[in-house]
Amino acid sequence: MASLSAAPALALHDVSKRYGRRWALARLTYALPSGRSLLLTGHNGSGKTTLLRLLATALSPTAGRVEVLGRDAVTDRDDLRRDVALLSHASFLYEDLTAHQNLVVLARLLGHPSPKDIAGSLLTRVGLGKRSDNPVRGFSAGMRKRLAIARLLMKAPTLALLDEPFGELDPAGIHEMEALIAELKATGVTVVLATHLIEQGLSLCEERLHLEDGRAVSA
Numbered sequence: 001m002a003s004l005s006a007a008p009a010l011a012l013h014d015v016s017k018r019y020g021r022r023w024a025l026a027r028l029t030y031a032l033p034s035g036r037s038l039l040l041t042g043h044n045g046s047g048k049t050t051l052l053r054l055l056a057t058a059l060s061p062t063a064g065r066v067e068v069l070g071r072d073a074v075t076d077r078d079d080l081r082r083d084v085a086l087l088s089h090a091s092f093l094y095e096d097l098t099a100h101q102n103l104v105v106l107a108r109l110l111g112h113p114s115p116k117d118i119a120g121s122l123l124t125r126v127g128l129g130k131r132s133d134n135p136v137r138g139f140s141a142g143m144r145k146r147l148a149i150a151r152l153l154m155k156a157p158t159l160a161l162l163d164e165p166f167g168e169l170d171p172a173g174i175h176e177m178e179a180l181i182a183e184l185k186a187t188g189v190t191v192v193l194a195t196h197l198i199e200q201g202l203s204l205c206e207e208r209l210h211l212e213d214g215r216a217v218s219a
């Protein structure tokens with residue numbers, strides 16, 4: 001249960017991000033209370049991915065301060081990276097390895113005690129059990145998305161940043177992804193979810209931040 005005195009799960013203090021001459025985020029101030037999950041909405045190019053990448057410490061703000069899980073996203077970057085996972089458009093998969101081998105590599109990197117077992121059970125959990133011994137090279141976009149969520153689950157983050165988790169999934173896949181996100185939340189993971197599927201997003205998140213041209217507006 002979130003306590004009133006708990007540090008916010010994330011806080012943006014007058015945050016701006018510029019790419020060249022274009023401002024992707026402009027003077028964003030926002031705090032997500034501890035124990036709540038956040039739906040990020042906005043048209044294409046409104047700044048959702050940029051914000052998720054700032055929270056994932058993959059980018060630094062041009063101005064302002066980003067605080068994640070009570071820590072500074074720039075100065076505490078290395079420490080934070082252990083607790084934060086980003087599901088993004090780029091899937092970081094080894095194309096020539098099978099789905100199972102991809103997950104075993106990650107499990108070993110994370111020092112998991114039984115890499116093959118955890119890889120197998122996560123593949124079943126994301127609906128890829130039957131394809132676990134196929135090379136990723138031949139995977140469809142939806143299958144890659146499923147494998148990417150298995151990678152995220154393997155990392156067991158405190159904060160899960162999900163960039164369009166429903167993209168490329170078929171209706172059954174969308175339903176399964178909703179269930180996986182609900183499960184993540186039930187285990188105490190804070191979720192930040194960027195999606196154009198507002199209905200799904202609203203059913204999963206208690207808070208909403210709507211962006212227009214990099215600025216927060218009320219939805």
Ligand SMILES: Nc1ncnc2c1ncn2[C@@H]1O[C@H](COP(=O)(O)OP(=O)(O)OP(=O)(O)O)[C@@H](O)[C@H]1O
Pocket residue numbers: 019020022023024042043044045046047048049050051
């Ligand atoms: N690497 C980059 N270099 C230059 N401009 C960029 C870069 N990444 C994003 N932008 C610009 O920043 C703005 C915000 O982009 P961003 O990807 O954050 O939006 P988004 O809300 O995630 O969009 P979408 O819904 O299409 O995924 C856009 O104008 C985009 O063109």
